[in-house]
Amino acid sequence: MISVYYFGSIALVLIGLYGVLVKKNVLKMLIGLSIMETGVNLLLISIGYIYGRSAPILSEGIGPNQAVDPIPQALVLTAIVIGVATTAMALSVAIILYQRYGTLNVEEIRRLRG
């Protein structure tokens, strides 16, 4: 059976992609990018999910056979950190853009071309 999480995560990726491709405002594009990253993270987690098992933290009553796959969770932790770094970087560039161009509309930010 295909998990419902797969549909949810792909939907999030597509919503994010729509935001990046269609919106004109830089901030909205960056929000789209973040939504996309969230979708990818959800996909990773759901690939490691096994129905009825708990979080992969060794504690009383939870051994390797009662936990879900821990590797995707480690991956997602890394991917979240990377996503935060990218977003912070992008927002600081957006600040410079607003200072230099006085707008955040990508159609007006077009000095480099050709």
Add this chain to the structure above:
Amino acid sequence: MNGQYASLLIAIPLLSAFFVPLIKGLGKRAIKSYVLMITAIQTGIAAWVFKEVYSTGKPIIVIAGGWKPPVGINLYIGYFAALFILIVAVVSFLMAVFNFKAVTIEPIDKYAMLFLLLMLGATGMIATGDIFNLFVFMEITAITAYALTAYNKTGEAAEASLKYMILGGIGSSFFLIGVALIYGATGTLNMAQIAQLAGHINPTVAQVGLALIIFGLAVEAELFPLNAWAPDAYQAAPHPVTAMFSAFVVKAGLYAMARVLYLMSSVGTWHNVLKLLVVMATLTVVVAEFSALRQRNVKRMIAYSSISQVGLIALAFALGTQAGVDAGVFQMVNHAIIKVLLFLGVGYVAVQLGGADIENFRGLGRKMPATAFGITIGAMAAVGVPLFNIFWSKLRIILATLQVGYTWAAFLVLAASVVEAVYYFRLVHAIWFEGEGERVGESVPLVIIMIALAILVIAIGIYPNYAWSISQKAGADIFNVAQYIKNVPLMGVGA
């Protein structure tokens, strides 16, 4: 010496980047010398690794933390990685000299940090043996590259950085989806084990996963529909950074693409992906050459030329034959040399004469003869004039393309070379036969670097055999996946 010391290649730039704030108080000169010293040490270690790998013929497998692969993450430094880590280190060192002598970038401390991290990211991408680790290093490279692109803080720089960031963000998300699919199908992230299991998984899943990964890496590797950021970023970035982008950041992306591509070569539907790549690569060459023709800014023109040559390398890798991969690696080496030469020359002219527009190059032969000589050699080589290094690699790529039967691709690439000749000879003409000018002082170390690179270009052009034999070994390292699997000591789990 133990091969495990090769892990210093990752550790030294990473640690030293975080020590930069500590020496900030000692002044700008101290920071510049520090970067120079670290890159020199890195070059030394890379040279040792290169010697070790090429003399013993065995790859160095660095096992992190004593955990054997596939449980632990390993570094795989084979023929290819040894060669390119050396190139990354040497180019970084040369650019550190350029920083030291000519470029003033403020604030220098953060720039030095990002500079070292960019070197680290590319080294890691080339050396790693784990596909998620590849993603992490790719993001380190990409985020430092975004920051360095925007470093001049002008509107143009921020605009270029934003374009790069949007495309890079989409690319890395797609890459991660591909990794998720492949992990879901194989249950491993180790590249050798993925190669081992690739033939056993559902071919549709493998094809989609591979296509998504290639799509993600194509942003870094500047292939046609995804390379709109590249000319902007090259133009807006500080001059040493542009040379580093062209010499090794894009190469790291290309290598990662070729490596993942050939790892999955036992998948039944593999040839569909190859065909897609051939089309993308050919379009990259053609579109970039025609865009270069229209440029007034020399830095942007050479950026387009760099993209077109990268397309040529991608074409060679997409052929799926041993001859193609060897030729691609050879072109990568040659391209790294000439693009460092060209961007160093152009950047130095832009620093000294206040801009990289074609007007600044009129009469350069009288103003800065040594630099003009370097740029001319680089331009002649880029066009593919015989007795210069690119001639041999272009020839081999075209022969390999014809062998596989892509006559149309070979024809388009040759036609694009004619276009390339037009704009490069226009530049050379402007340098030597137009305009007047007074002599401008040239920095001796930079002149020595340019002359040395020019001599290297001509030396490889006249005696291509040595460089070709190294490239063949490096190409076999990518192409021969069975050997790659055998070299990594998997713990006997899996298939």
